Amino acid sequence: MIQHLFNKATNVLVITHVDPDGDAIGSLTAVGQLLKQDGKHVTLVCDDRVPERFAYLPMADQVRQTPDPKLYYDLLVVVDCGDEGRMGNAYANFSQPLPTVVNIDHHVTNTRFGDIQVIDDKATSTTEILYGLFTELGYEITEGVAMSLLTGLVTDTLGFRTVGVSANTMKVASALMDAGADLSFVTTNALIVKPITTLRLWQVGLNGLQLENKLAWVAIPLVDQLAIGFKGQSSMGLVNLLADVDEVAMGAVLMEIEGGRIRVGFRCRPPYNVAAVAEKLGGGGHFLAAGCTLEEPLADATARVVALCKEAIQQQGEPALVG
Numbered sequence: 001m002i003q004h005l006f007n008k009a010t011n012v013l014v015i016t017h018v019d020p021d022g023d024a025i026g027s028l029t030a031v032g033q034l035l036k037q038d039g040k041h042v043t044l045v046c047d048d049r050v051p052e053r054f055a056y057l058p059m060a061d062q063v064r065q066t067p068d069p070k071l072y073y074d075l076l077v078v079v080d081c082g083d084e085g086r087m088g089n090a091y092a093n094f095s096q097p098l099p100t101v102v103n104i105d106h107h108v109t110n111t112r113f114g115d116i117q118v119i120d121d122k123a124t125s126t127t128e129i130l131y132g133l134f135t136e137l138g139y140e141i142t143e144g145v146a147m148s149l150l151t152g153l154v155t156d157t158l159g160f161r162t163v164g165v166s167a168n169t170m171k172v173a174s175a176l177m178d179a180g181a182d183l184s185f186v187t188t189n190a191l192i193v194k195p196i197t198t199l200r201l202w203q204v205g206l207n208g209l210q211l212e213n214k215l216a217w218v219a220i221p222l223v224d225q226l227a228i229g230f231k232g233q234s235s236m237g238l239v240n241l242l243a244d245v246d247e248v249a250m251g252a253v254l255m256e257i258e259g260g261r262i263r264v265g266f267r268c269r270p271p272y273n274v275a276a277v278a279e280k281l282g283g284g285g286h287f288l289a290a291g292c293t294l295e296e297p298l299a300d301a302t303a304r305v306v307a308l309c310k311e312a313i314q315q316q317g318e319p320a321l322v323g
């Protein structure tokens with residue numbers, strides 16, 4: 001079915017999520033290269049700019065912020081998006097008749113939008129799914145494709161350290177290295193090296209760190225982000241730092257972003273589940289990593305997030321009743 005869709009398509013639009021991470025850009029550029037290899041005309045779109053740390057990926061310089069209005073698309077491939085809203089304006093402002101939509105994703109909260117779904121919430125990254133899909137379809141994994149796919153694996157697993165990293169994950173990584181991908185290069189550039197503004201953001205955030213009832217949280221007003229020259233919506237890993245603290249069950253970072261909205265990131269360790277919290281707030285994600293966007297003042301959003309997280313920690317942390 002998918003093979004048939006790819007075969008008959010001429011102009012393919014590929015969209016990934018706003019505020020893209022390594023899996024988003026890795027998936028976007030991998031699909032771009034594979035379909036281009038196959039003779040297709042491909043347009044890669046992300047509502048936000050590609051972060052500089054992923055500039056080494058093939059086709060990263062060809063990612064546009066809007067579809068090409070001069071083209072008529074006959075296939076839309078959506079990668080790493082749990083719902084249509086995650087595509088932002090790239091999809092909300094799409095003015096053509098909607099082509100066939102293929103939804104390729106690994107979020108447990110995926111809404112199963114689109115005409116064809118390739119969803120595996122056991123996969124650690126969307127690129128892990130893409131590797132299986134495209135090798136099954138007989139596509140050649142070139143060195144460039146392998147770099148894109150490995151970037152998604154490395155970033156979504158924080159360097160193969162997260163719950164859910166399976167023997168298959170390691171087999172895929174090994175195959176990608178055989179295909180020419182450089183693991184230490186990817187790990188260094190996509191995961192470890194960061195601009196000084198990231199440390200400044202953590203500094204500002206940690207100054208306001210709060211810890212109550214096993215919940216660690218930080219709220220960063222937009223004005224504080226602008227003061228240090230930070231541009232972005234994610235906490236650049238600060239939320240992971242919070243959830244890695246021994247005394248902490250859940251971590252939350254609230255980032256005030258343009259338009260008076262609040263982007264919230266959640267992290268936890270087993271047996272806790274932040275996807276359930278994010279879903280209650282209109283967002284989604286994975287059990288251990290999730291997020292949502294709220295439309296209310298930072299103080300109100302913080303109060304709501306803190307109350308919901310504390311409640312979830314209490315409920316989820318209770319030992320199962322015996323008998």
Ligand SMILES: [Mn+2]
Nearest residue numbers: 023080125126
């Ligand atoms: Mn992902």
